[in-house]
Every structure is written in structure tokens, then in C-alpha cells.
Amino acid sequence: MKTPLHNWNLPPKEAIELQIKLADKVSFTPLRKAPEFIAGLDCAFSRNGRYITAAAVVLRLPDLQLIETSAARQEIRFPYIPGLLSFREAPACIAAVEKLKNNPDVFIIDGQGIAHPRRLGIASHLGLFLDKPAIGCAKSRLVGEFTAVPVEKGGWSPLTDSAHRGPTDQLPFTAHQTIGAVVRTRTNVKPVFVSVGHKCTLDDAVRIVLACTTRYRLPEPTRLAHQIVSRCR
Numbered sequence: 001m002k003t004p005l006h007n008w009n010l011p012p013k014e015a016i017e018l019q020i021k022l023a024d025k026v027s028f029t030p031l032r033k034a035p036e037f038i039a040g041l042d043c044a045f046s047r048n049g050r051y052i053t054a055a056a057v058v059l060r061l062p063d064l065q066l067i068e069t070s071a072a073r074q075e076i077r078f079p080y081i082p083g084l085l086s087f088r089e090a091p092a093c094i095a096a097v098e099k100l101k102n103n104p105d106v107f108i109i110d111g112q113g114i115a116h117p118r119r120l121g122i123a124s125h126l127g128l129f130l131d132k133p134a135i136g137c138a139k140s141r142l143v144g145e146f147t148a149v150p151v152e153k154g155g156w157s158p159l160t161d162s163a164h165r166g167p168t169d170q171l172p173f174t175a176h177q178t179i180g181a182v183v184r185t186r187t188n189v190k191p192v193f194v195s196v197g198h199k200c201t202l203d204d205a206v207r208i209v210l211a212c213t214t215r216y217r218l219p220e221p222t223r224l225a226h227q228i229v230s231r232c233r
Contacts, residue, residue, distance in 0.1 A: 039104035040221020127198025134197030
């Protein structure tokens with residue numbers, strides 16, 4: 001991993017200012033080649049609320065063969081503050097990634113990419129920190145609006161939002177910018193919310209999430225990572 005971008009132990013005000021600064025560094029460049037190894041990241045908190053466990057699962061496309069898993073457990077050091085969850089969760093995710101022997105081409109993170117009030121959800125934050133292509137695939141919407149999503153698997157609707165959110169207007173988007181996609185991964189099943197994390201386009205993100213989805217709502221990399229952290233709780 002490259003040199004760390006910053007210290008995670010920041011006061012909330014400084015963390016917000018850092019998010020705004022880092023959001024401008026997110027890259028929307030297309031993937032140069034079809035990815036082979038996809039890593040999924042998810043985390044969960046202990047029942048006593050003192051610890052967090054993160055899991056990384058590496059699968060190979062196109063057959064989604066399981067290649068490797070890792071997990072890391074850490075003491076929670078940042079308070080629960082909506083919009084700042086990456087400061088609470090990302091250090092454990094990075095620790096799990098550092099245990100991997102394989103070098104994933106793309107990361108899918110259970111959370112938001114740029115579909116975030118300050119355009120820096122955990123998938124974008126981790127993508128910048130790891131300097132790797134990253135995709136946010138969340139189970140619920142954080143911000144934005146969308147129209148009806150086609151009921152068939154593969155259908156999707158743009159997720160749009162205004163830039164005027166948070167304590168500042170210094171955001172790298174105009175009003176009603178497309179910040180993600182609401183994607184149907186199973187016919188007649190609730191969609192997921194996909195957004196660019198880093199170093200990919202929205203089309204790349206949607207295509208990879210669908211390529212990683214089998215008979216479940218969630219893509220296999222994050223679904224399997226979720227199973228691991230659920231057992232570790």
C-alpha cells in the first residue's frame with residue numbers, strides 16, 4: 001500500500017474538512033482492462049460496541065471462484081457520526097486488505113462511493129487510501145433521488161443529487177449531478193445503490209456489480225465478506 005494519506009484520529013470538524021478536500025481527488029477514469037480479481041469488503045461491530053471486524057474476500061472473474069479471505073479486528077476509536085463512518089470503519093478494512101496475499105484489481109465495498117453528502121463515502125475514501133479502483137455498493141440510499149427502476153435483473157436508474165449539502169459549497173459537482181445508479185441485481189427484488197469509489201466510471205461500476213451477482217441481491221464479494229463478519233461478531 002502507498003504512503004497513508006492521513007491520520008485517522010481526527011476531530012469531527014477536521015474530518016469533515018478532510019472529506020471535502022479528498023473528494024476532489026477521486027478519479028473517474030475508465031478501467032483499462034477487464035478485472036480478474038475482485039475483492040469485497042464489509043465490516044461489523046461487536047455486540048458490546050467496543051470492537052469492529054472487517055473482512056476481505058477475493059474472487060476471480062468470470063466464474064467467481066473463491067481465491068482468498070482475510071479478517072482484522074480492532075478497537076473502535078472514532079465516535080458514531082453520520083457521514084463520517086469511514087473514519088470509524090476504514091482502518092479495520094485496510095488492516096484486512098494488508099493481510100491479503102493476492103493483489104485485487106478492483107474493490108467492491110459495502111457502502112457508498114461518491115453518493116455521499118460530501119461525495120466521499122467509505123468506498124471513495126478506501127479507494128484513495130489504497131490507490132485502487134473501488135466501487136460502492138450499498139443496501140440503502142444515503143442521498144439522492146431516482147425514478148422507478150426496471151423490475152428485471154440488470155435494469156437501473158440514475159441516482160441524482162444537488163451539490164448544496166453539508167457545511168460548505170466547495171463540492172466538485174453541479175446541481176442534479178448523477179452520483180450513482182440504483183441497480184436491480186435480481187428480478188422483482190429491491191435494488192442496490194452503486195456509485196463510483198475511485199478510478200472507474202459508473203458504467204464500470206454497474207457492469208462489475210452485475211458480473212459479481214448470482215442468485216442473491218448482493219454481489220458475491222461483499223455478500224461473502226458480510227457472512228464472515230457476521231460470524232465474527
